[in-house]
Amino acid sequence: MKQSLSRTLAAGTILSSLLFTGSAGAQSAGDDLLKMEKNAANVVMPTNSYNNQRYSGLDQINTRNVGKLQVAWTFSTGVLRGHEGGPLVVGDTMYVHTPFPNSVFALDLNHEGRILWKYEPKQDPNVIPVMCCDTVNRGVAYGDGKIFLHQADTTLVALDAKTGAVVWSVKTDDPGKGATGTEAPMVIKDKVYVGVSGGEFGVRGWLAAYAIADGKEVWRAYSEGTDKDLLVDPQKTTALGKPIGADSSLKTWEGDQWKIGGGDTWGWYSYDPQLNLIYYGSGNPSTWNPKQRPGDNKWSMTIFARNPDTGEAKWVYQMTPHDEWDYDGVNEMILADQEMGGRMRQLLVHFDRNGFSYTLDRATGELLVAAKYDPAVNWATKVDMDKSSPNYGRPEVVAKYSTEHTGEDANTQGVCPAALGTKDEQPAAFSPETGLFYVPTNHVCMDYEPFRVSYTAGQPYVGATLSMFPAPGGNNMGNFIAWNARTGKIEWSDPEQFSVWSGALATKGGVVFYGTLEGYLKAVDAKTGKELYKFKTPSGIIGNVMTYEHGGKQYVAVLSGVGGWAGIGLAAGLTDPHAGLGAVGGYAALNNYTSLGGTLTVFALPPS
């Protein structure tokens, strides 16, 4: 059915897709993915697998031979700026995405990455200034013979995986008010799931499900608002084991501030097929000035577990009530089954921007562990784990680092972590072999001064001035750590000069990979953290490392490209238009040269 469907689409028209895509055919997409994700040769989703473990069963490249890795081939995306996420591999085809303008390339792995097709949407460049943090995109999803892309301008588009032809496209929100698409969609069964960015513009967050057959919206669940908007059942939906009750969100906002309350959903999604739950987190409440929005601001900064068919929330947990530091809760939820307290538990492990790592029972939402994964974290002493306490599950905030306490137009100094968190969206990995989580982290602190701001649609709604600096006691701004989620302890930590903004990959070969802002792809021993290999790619790495197998050979691939080609750093000063004679012409010449910007570097072992 799937085969014939793809051919139909390749041949054709939207009409034919509407005619031939019965629910049975669409239903098979998710089931296919469940089978396909088990095949380690492929990477069929941007999270590697539904459980977000970012673990590959490939072991041709292992601790003994990883030192011999060589560049097999490279591919230039032709786009500058930050390249987040990573490519997909489905059979003989690799799908590579880029930052704005959000091009998608299909590359033929049988011919060293020859371009099969390219899709480049025409988007209004006015969307660029409303993207808070670079014009990034975290990847495309595959399902039902289609490639799904959520563009910067919030157009969700389905492309024919074979031809790149647009099968359908739908607008999910309004970039005019600051809503943008940056996250990677996820396909489950017959639906594709997307969220939205825009917390710095007061955009109210949502997660929505669209039918993969025709792009029809099936449900949309907001992070804030009425129970109907939230898709919750006040009696059945729980928070830490108790029903959330009626109007759980409305009660925690002043007036109708929730309408511009943020809680955006630009992170990663994970899915448990047995429990039939989709998991994700919501971001910071808007504005960044906490004084301006009294209350807990529910359900910003929250882990959601929803039924993917209906959208109804089974449980929620708010990690940072009434955020005062921009600690978005969007980071990935890693689903792993581990033994705890003498029995196997279905765990959800989440490394939050707020510097705490949370281990929960993913079936019930019970909080099992909440521990700092960087000793520098100081805004809270701990999370209250006493079930009888009225503050159960809440962080114990330190007054000195509370921007609410210090107040408006006053500078709260030395808060750790900084707004970008102990870890941002760059996903961690989990190895079932070692039972450890491998986490790229920031080791950066901040001064934070909130100020009053008024809301205008489409204008920044930030309300705080920040400065950032390395955590006290050292010069390193990042660490790559191995974390035990059962005990809440760091097993080993590799200091990095700069924050690690690249997603990690764990492999059966006992090797863990990540990238650095200097542009190094690094391979370390999963057991000890010992560096086994490093290679300098053409630019800084904020993409996620992935591995696949083709023609019986294992490859490792990563996108580099933050600020483009490495030499541009020097060239920037060199070509300052105000620098003097010759520089202006030079600037144009250099731009031509550096349009080679983002690069996919693919590694393999030399022929033996």
Added chain:
Amino acid sequence: MRLQTPANRSSPSHVRTAPISVFCDCAGAPLFCQGTGRLPADLFWRIMKMTPIFLRLAIWIAVLGAWPAFAEDQNDYPTAVRAEYVFACMASNGQTQDALRRCACSIDTIASLLPIESYQKAETVLRMRRSAGGYLGEVFRSSLSNTMVRDLQEAEAEAEIRCF
């Protein structure tokens, strides 16, 4: 012909003293390189010719013994790093033989003054300042980041004096 703008502004008195290089300022093959260093290769050979045979052996032993320390002093940058710099420099200063010579001299001077790690740190900071959006770029404007960039700017100022 202009190199790095900030470096142009910094006064030569702030320039750190270069490590003393015995033969010339070119890194990589110090004994054989041509150029305008303090003690060029041809001078070395001239001295060697004037030296009695038994002393020449002693000089060779001394030179080769000092080689590893030398290589370290010279901060041997990968060729790709040097080539990349020359590409950028020529894009700005012209696709000419003259620019090639000056740009090559410039990166060789930088390499003789700055360990590769420091060079890459500064490069990363400059790149991230240019590109990291919004508050993500904030940490690259901290005083630690400024220090990293200053090291490079000082080396570039020295390169400017020697090569341009």
